[in-house]
Every structure is written in C-alpha cells, then in structure tokens.
Amino acid sequence: MDLQRLASVARLHLAELSSEHQTEVLALLGAELEVTGPVPAKPPAGSPGAWFLENQVRIPALTDEEWGLVEPVLKALDSGRGPKQLPKRGVLEAIFLKARTGMRWEDLPERYGKPASIRQRWNRWSKSGTWEQIMAPLKGAPGDVPPLLPPIEMRGRLDPRALIGHMAAPGNSVPVEPLWGPRGFDMASLDHAMWFHRPFRADEWFLYEQESPVATGGRGLARGRIYDREGRMLVSVVQEGLFRSLG
Template identity: 40%
Template sequence: MSQAPLLDLLDLLDLEQIEENIFRGRSRSAIVPRVFGGQVAAQALVAAGRTVPEDRLPHSLHAYFLRTGDPGAPIVYTVDRMNDGRSFTARRVVAVQHGQPIFALSASFQRWEEGLEHQAPMPPAPDPESLPTAEELLPTYGLDPAVVRKALEARAAVDLRYVDDPPYGRYGEPREPRSQVWFRANGKLDDDPLLHVVLATYVSDMTLLDSILLAHGRGGWAVGDVVGASLDHAMWFHRPFRADEWLLYDQESPSASGGRGLGQGRIYTRDGRLAISVIQEGVVRVPRPKTP
C-alpha cells in the first residue's frame, strides 16, 4: 500500500514556527465538514513538544474543544510555558482561528524514571490480520458511496480494523456499549517517540464515542441519525509504544445523559502492555424532525 496518505498526514502535523512559542498549522476537512478534533489535538501536542527538552515525553494531556474548526483556514497555536521542573514540564496551548480560540490543551511531560509497576490485563481480541480492512468492510454496509469514499480518504493514513461491526454496520440494533479496534499507521514511522504519541493522539478521537451509539442502535455520521461533537479529551501515556505497530483500542461507554455521552478507552500494545488510557465526553443529540 502507498505511504502517500501517511506522508501527507505527517506533513499536516509538521507545524511552521512563526515566532517564539507561536506555531501555525494547516487544516483539512474530516468526514464531517469541520476540522477533525484529533488533528487539532495532535497539532497542539506537536506545538507543546517543540518547546520541551527532548528527554521529556508527554505523560498526560487534558483538552477542551471550544469552537468548530474551519477546514479552510490555518490554525495558530500559542504555547504558554507554565512550568519547567526537575522531572516534569507543563505546557498550555491555545489554538486560534479567525481571532477566536477553538481548542485548549494542557499537557505534562516527564523525564523517564523507574517506578512501581502494575496494569489492567489486556482483554481478548482476534488477531488484526484476521479482520477486514476498511476498504473491504465499508462498501458492504450499503452506505452512500460518497460517504464511503470520504471516510476512506479521511482515514487512509491509518489501518483501522473493527473487531465487531461499527455502529452503522448493524444500524437499529442496540448492543453492549463496547467497541474494539486495532490500528496502526499505514507505513513506517521515524523512531522519534513524540511522533508516535502524536499519531496515537490523532487516532484516539476517531472511534471513542462509537460505544455510546452502540447502546442505542444509532449509526452516527454514516447515516445522520445523531449529531455529535467532541467536548473534551484526556489521555495518559503509561508505557512506550510504536504507532506503526498494531495497537488494540478497547472502548466502552459507562453513561449517556443530558445530550452528552462519555467514552473511555484503553490502548494496548500487541504483546499486552497497557500503553494509553483515554476518556472523552461528547455531544450526542438526536436531530429533531423537520417541521413541514
């Protein structure tokens, strides 16, 4: 498979520095007509990482999506150097478009050190090679061909494989609010550890709210029966990993209410190490019928 989509994504995430602590990034549309939240989060983490010593990597990030991003305009990222300690470094990043903040991220970086070790065990899952690719799977669900084409283009840089049918795969059938996907970059990445964290951050926003839809038999963006958007996003990076090797994203939703839904996930390396924990809340609204 061509590495062109991955190279295009890496180019998208490679910000231009326009002043000390100020960076500019390009944007592009996602499956829906707005900037993909994972792109903004990944770019903001790149901006923060450019101001941090190379021996410190992110161990956590907490972010809020404030406004819809315009895919036709650049995004300016301003970095606030909040703290530089002996072991930890803290940064705050605000993404701005058209003079208004659209996204805010706080990230903490740490110099690696030894410590106590334990983790939740990796749940069972089939081997990723046994699962169909997106190109094989999406056309089988009877979706609008234009929707399928846009979805494949938006995710071409990532090999993402569902363990079970996605929400739109069994539309109208409520299921357990749990979803699993395997993913990896569609090509080889450099060894820079920050790059792998950034790529995982990008992917982490793709499917986390799926489990909310599963509980109610909703199909989401593919069929237009739900209006959704990310509200906030938090990640904790526990152990080293490579984003160009298979990672299992185990996701579930413990609650939905008040027009919002909560998704939580754990990302494991193929050999069973818990690499990342993720929590996200999003808007999940059922569109009102149009008045004749």
C-alpha cells in the first residue's frame, strides 16, 4: 500500500475511534529525521555543479544510450588538444560525478585518470563553448540535481500490534481491515537490523538488491544490500516477517 493511500485510510477510520484509542494507534507509529551533516555549499562559479544549477539541467547518469548520442559530438568538436590518454567517456563521468557530489577535483576516483587532467579538460570545454554542444543531445535526459540538502538520516518504527490488531480497544482489538484495507492475510515485522559499512550521502542514487532465501511456518526472511553508483556496498539489511491468515 502506498503512503498516500495509507494516509487516506488512516484519516478516514481514525476519526471513528475515541480520542484515547486514536492516541494508542498513533503511538504505535513513529518516524523521525535527523540532519547528520552541514548544508552543502553553493557550487563555486565556473564549476560543473554551478553550470548545472545555473542552466537548470539535471546531471545525467550517462547510460550507454546517452553516451551513443554524445560520442559523435565529441569526436567532431574536440580537436584532440590536451590529455589525449584520457577516455572521453571517463572524463564526462568524472565531471558528472563532481557536479553530483560537490567533491573536490583531487578526490575523484583514480580510475577516471589524473584529476588535474580532468579539470584541464573541463576548463577547456566550458570556456570554448564545447560543453554546451556536448550537453545538447542530453537535453531533457533524466538525472540528478546538484546537492542542495544536507545528508539526512531517517528512522522509523511500526509496532507489530498496528498490523495484527492486538490493542486494548473495544473487543480487545482495533480491527485490521478498517485501518489497513480489506485482504485475507496480514503481516508484521518481527525483527530487523541494518549495518552501515561506510559513510554516504542520503540524497544520491542507490541500488537496493533484495532476496528472500526462506519462507516457511508463517515466517519469511528478507536480506538486502544497498550499493552506490560506484558499486560499493554501503548497507546490509536483514528482516524477519510474520504472515497470518485472517480467515
């Protein structure tokens, strides 16, 4: 159930409960946000991040399809001056990464090449007008915006009693169906854990890989791994759930 539908159902049926029971239901739900770092500084003038902000352009992921649109432009426009040994796609990916994260040139991953050479290529492209022509085929492409918000950690909890209906309401429970919608089964989270392996920004793109290795006896186990754009594993997740028939 998506959050908008859940909120609509809750608003409708919570009004049918007494104030005491409303308080008890809401006490089972909780969420909080914590700002864990400083607000990102505005990208300095002349930087890739500043260009994307000023032109209101999203930062592409540079998929194979997008690279196929840009590569002919680079071959036609770039005279070959400067660091020829740098693959042009790698240079573009490095520039996009800097714009996306705000990191310093010298902190770019080594696989892209020497940061000074990448910076030199950016300066030449941006001052000659080549950069606008490179970006023209990517106009309207999906992507990210330069970081404007600080890193945020979100924590939440959902008491299993909110799902299985075990509460001190009339009849010893708040019926599941009025709160969560009609269905023939219900479920609850029994336990879960998350392990954070390295620092990361919460406003970046992530890949969440999930699997369920076993489900038996009314219980199911789920495991998940969260990766960043560089393929580094950031977080490990394990959760056990309980399923039961309402019939």
